[in-house]
Amino acid sequence: MGLFEETAVKAKDAFDAVAKKTNEVIGIQKLKISAARVESQMSKDYEILGRMFFDEKADDEDLGEAYKTVIDGIKESKEELAEINAQIDEQKRTRNCPNCGAKNPDTSKYCGECGEKL
Ligand SMILES: [Zn+2]
Numbered sequence: 001m002g003l004f005e006e007t008a009v010k011a012k013d014a015f016d017a018v019a020k021k022t023n024e025v026i027g028i029q030k031l032k033i034s035a036a037r038v039e040s041q042m043s044k045d046y047e048i049l050g051r052m053f054f055d056e057k058a059d060d061e062d063l064g065e066a067y068k069t070v071i072d073g074i075k076e077s078k079e080e081l082a083e084i085n086a087q088i089d090e091q092k093r094t095r096n097c098p099n100c101g102a103k104n105p106d107t108s109k110y111c112g113e114c115g116e117k118l
Pocket of ligand 1: 097098099100101102111112113114115116
């Protein structure tokens with residue numbers, strides 16, 4: 001093998017090594033995306049399972065403490081969410097007076113506090 005051919009072979013080997021490395025990186029990225037997709041699906045299934053368990057067992061007195069703690073947390077969150085949504089509804093039904101800032105029913109034409117036109 002002449003010098004030119006040896007150099008060409010070395011260059012090709014170097015190129016192949018880089019290509020192999022690039023393919024490995026792309027392969028790892030694809031696998032990471034696949035792993036993330038599977039993890040996402042698994043999380044959704046766990047959530048569905050949790051909701052099914054909650055719907056069926058929320059009032060079960062025989063559950064262990066660990067279950068009761070999580071179930072009580074969900075119940076508290078549900079109450080908190082209902083309270084927040086009630087406040088949102090309340091805010092939607094009222095209008096603040098541009099003059100004094102008092103809350104007035106959405107249907108009022110004049111402020112109940114200062115008489116300003118709403
Ligand atoms: Zn007012």
